[in-house]
Amino acid sequence: MVQFLSPDGTYAVPAEYAEYGKIIADLKEEDFLKFYRHMSRMRHFDGEATALQRQGQLGLWVPAVGQEAAQIGSGHAVGKNDHIFPSYREHGVAITHDIDLMAVLKMLRGVNHGGWNPDETRFHLYAIVLGTQVIHATGYAMGVKFDGKIGTGFAERDEAVITYFGDGATAEGDISESFLFAAINKAPLVFFCQNNQWAISSSVETQTTVPLYQRGAGFGVPGIRIDGNDVLASYAVTKKHMDDARNGGGPFMIEALTYRIGAHTTSDDPTKYRTQEEVDYWTARDPLTRLEKFLRRQGISDSFFEKCAEENEIMAGEIRAQTFALQAPPIENMFQHVYAESHPLIEEQAAWLKGYEASFEAEGGAA
């Protein structure tokens, strides 16, 4: 398992991972600080969104506490031409690509379907149906290959694709099919699996008998396991394999071993299926704490951490105010983008809904 930052914040590069270590050596101080700032923002955002759900402002929230290093590290390793196909828990990756966090909250309130333009952000829409995004990513990466946008000899023109999925999704046939198609087409694709150990209430042991990073090997997709709570490992390994993919090296799988500290969603109660000891074990390996320890040891002062906390408070206040101010969108919105052009079935459904809505108004005075 690739690890550069131990839980107590000690930095070391094992000889066998020296080539990843070189990537870290290229990082500047501001990069480390950016990692921390984004990880702490992700955690704070998560807490605020959870509270907003508990206050009736969101239909659902999908917490990602504990997975900050895996997401922020890998997110920053994605190049400027690359495309990202997330699952539905990738709030941290969204932060690294300047996605408007309100768009994420709107989706979980149920007032839009995502709301950002994947063409501009290269961060595609959240995929709620498990594993579908991996198929999309594979197809997209095959397209990149067919377009000749890999190994051009001009690094700034090359493209690669990364897709995020969890341990639970690996049990979907979609993932296996994607491995096969990515491998035989030598598609520029990194399969980034955040193994947070729980697929809602199913533990990872019930989902696989071999380590997940070996899952792609039989299809021709080599893999490696990293400490998913180590932002440096996440960054360096992702960077290396995205670069390889852009150069025509074909697909690769990264299993980031991490832990979902929170519930699967706000509708879930994890105390019903796992022990507090297990949670405590992983809390002691918290990604944010270990980075902070490392940075303080490097001489980063309190003022930086205080400033981060301050920025987070401001961010939380802003999203809180904006969330409370959200209005329900016109009902027609939900039909508008199903097809590019008008479609009889969608029109029929829209008309039906209009009638259904009118039945409320018939109650009299309800409007």
Add this chain to the structure above:
Amino acid sequence: MSQTAYFNLPDVGEGLTEAEIVTWKVKVGDHVDVNQIIVEIETAKSLVELPCPFEGVVTELMAKEGDTVEVGKPIIAATVAEGAIGAVSTATRSIQVIPEESLPAVAEQHASIITNVPQIAAAEAKTPNLVGYGAAGHGASRRRPGAAIPAATGISAVVSNSATALPTAASALAEDKILAKPPIRKLARDLNVDITKVRASGPGGEVLREDILAGAEQASVFRNLTTPDVPQAREERIPVKGVRKAIANAMVSSAFTAPHVSIFVDVDATRTMEYVKRLKASTDFAGVKVTPLLIMAKAMIWAVRRNPMVNSTWTDEEIIVHNFVNFGIAAATPRGLIVPNIKDADKMSMLELAKAIENLAAVAREGKTTPADMRDGTITITNIGVFGVDTGTPILNPGEVGIVALGSIRPKPWVVNNEIQVRQVTTIGATFDHRVVDGDVASRFVQDVASVMEEPALLLD
């Protein structure tokens, strides 16, 4: 200026309807901060801590530990600074803010809500489902989130400093009395039933399917409203019992003991239709259902007097001619065809007969027709016109020797003074027991009925 803000119990899962208050973490007089944990609740899914959505001083805990609270009900009230509301003012879903000066009005509203329990309770259960699986609660109908709903349901924020906002919400409730699920509303529209006029017999005061059907014209009720899917099974076996068995026995014994003869006559019923219209408009008949069937019944009773043999019973030894009319009306009911009769219909005025027919139909539809109601009929009408068909050959109700079918009445070409005109035309079909009723009697009877349909003024005879 300070304001009072309420926090209504949110749906913390997906589609939860209620939760139990387990532990309050604050008490009246405590200062609370935004996102401070104020209470632990237990839902059907889990124990959940609720963070406070506003900063302020707690003025009331509106539910006790151990209470089960419906989603959407306020659980805590706090005095908050007006400035603090800025972030949480407009369009909030589960926070409600009310200016201090209007508090008495709110209190009254709470009181009135408590006294109006049946309707309000149903309305509340459905309020807060922001997203999730299906409607929250067991309420009779969904109410739109964000719609003006009074304080206790509280998904709308009343932030206006004008106290007039509250009466608006209250009057909205007053007008909004009808509780019915959307499919029931649709059924009412399809059947042309005014949903505000029907009896609401649901436990929460909601209008049920049966209420709509009871308020509908029989024709509308039995028109097929939908085409169901073809069932999976190739055959369905229905036990022959109950009403169906009784119908079968009656039909067989009738068809194979009494030799049936059927005759038909077309008739211009335009004047009958006009007469019906006039009766409907008259004050004497206000609130009474007047239909062509009523005129037809009167016509038959009149024709029976002129042709008594059609109102008799065959017993092998003798023919019993009845000098009274127990007027049977074939009624299609959810349980099947039944023929209750109106006893001594010949003694009734038009108004009495109208009421009796209406009552008979209502009782039949509710499935409350008694065997006594169906016994001792002397002659029967079957109103197949309500199903949109022109005529048919009815089968005698056992023990009777005459039955008349009233077909649909609709505009058709009709020759008047050698010219074709559009008239309201119908076909009268009738079947008789040929053992008792000869062709001439049958024909005269039907002609008499037809003549009344053509000229209802004959009834004044």
